[in-house]
Amino acid sequence: MVEDESCQWSSLPSDLIHFISTKLPDLSDRVRLRAVCKTWRSSISISDPSPRLPWLLTRTYNMDGNEEILYYSLSSQKTYKIYCPHLKDASFRGTFGGSIVFYRYPRSVFLFNPLTRLEISVSLSPPKYFDAIEVASNPFRKEFAVVLGCTQDSTCAISFGFIKPDDGLWVIHESGLVNNWCDCVYYEGKYYINEYGAETRIMSATTGEVVSTIPSPDQTGFNKIECQYMLETCGEILLIYRHKIAGKMKQYVFDIYRLDEARGDYQWVKIRGIGDRMLFLNSTGGFSVSASDFPGFRGNCIYFQAADLPSHNYMLLRQHDLENGTTKILPNFWGGCGTWIIPNFG
Incomplete structure (x- = not known):
């Protein structure tokens, strides 16, 4: 039988x-x-x-001091290990497609696929000195854009560079910003640069010209902003403020603004929800997927990490439901600040 x-x-x-x-x-x-x-x-x-659900990647070290990458699966709600001892001296800077973007001091940038272990060096010709790099692209897009933090003559100026994998050519521009940049999104040949407590600039990625400046949304009367994100999803630029409710350790409020162009002028317009989308937030940006592609999952939700206390060095994974305003902690994840990735074998 x-x-x-x-x-x-x-x-x-x-x-x-x-x-x-x-x-x-x-x-x-x-x-x-x-x-x-x-x-x-x-x-x-x-x-x-x-379509496939993203994994949340974070890193730790085993008893021998060797590098381990942990990934959390939303489907199984379990955490798995990938051993990568050669990445000990490199740092996460974001994701591109199914690869992690790593930065190794002083000038090395490379892509690493945690499933195939394939490592691809990214040709980079920044100014002489730089001490930071962040990914500015939606991982679903074909163009890979980064933000370069450059240090020259004791000043910290921010440069931007993007690369098309098909031709491998970098285009780099100085931004004119010094020490106060926050988030950057690259979309369809433009950089959207949001400064701490200031306006949002739109800069051409081909000429470096600032084509528009948008005032920041009015946050008067709101709880203190705990975290800020800017991202591109479904062709829209979103600016998200995360507030923590005073006296309630595990409850949060999210204010979401969409960049809207009305009569030739850009402005931030507050929206109540994100419909069928599930937002996955990294330290500053993120991306979304459609909940209808995944039975058992709900749209209009945000997945993010946050510590219960500022002194804690571990982050808990949480799901916030924009419809009813509730936040819950997802089980079986215990780690540091991570990054979301869409896994593939490409």
Whole structure:
């Protein structure tokens, strides 16, 4: 009887097996499905472009002092380990496609795929000195843009650079900003630069010209801003302020603004929700996916990390429901500040 059942499972039509695999939201589930037998492995492509849930990556060190990358799966609500001892002296700077962008002092930038272990060096020609680099691109986009923090003559000026993987050419511009930049988003040939407590500038990525300056949203009467994010999602630029409710350690309020162009002028317009989207916030920016692609998940939600107390060096993963204003802690994640990635084998 057991033999017959085994034959039946291995004899399932290839198109049916493939269809089942497309309903798995987590890439690790698809890998396990491929391991069942040769027939299933040949029927399921690990490079299938169907939607998949992001993983939250953070890093730690084992007892031997070797580097470990932890990834948290929303699907299984479990944390797994990837051993990467050679990355000990490099730091997370964001994600691009299915790779992590790493920066190694003093001038090395490279992409690393945590699944395939493939490492790709990124050709970089910044000004003579620089001490920081941040990714400014939506990980779903084809153009890889970064922000370079440069130090020259005891002043800290900010430069911007973007690269198209097809031609490998960098275009770098000085921004004129000194020591007060906050978030930057690159989208369709423009940088959207939001300064701490100041306006948002829109700068051409080809000429470096500032084409528009937008006043910051009025936050009078709100709780103190605990964190600020700016990101591009579905062709829209969003600015998000996170407030913590006084006296309540685990409750938060999010104010979301969409950059709107009305009669030729840009302005920040407050919106109440994000519809079907699930927002995944990194330390400053983030991205979104459609909840309708993942059965069992709700839209109009924000996933983010926050510590209960400023003195804590660990971050808890939380889900905030914009519809009812509640925040809950997701189980089985315990780590430092991480970054979201869409895993793939490409």
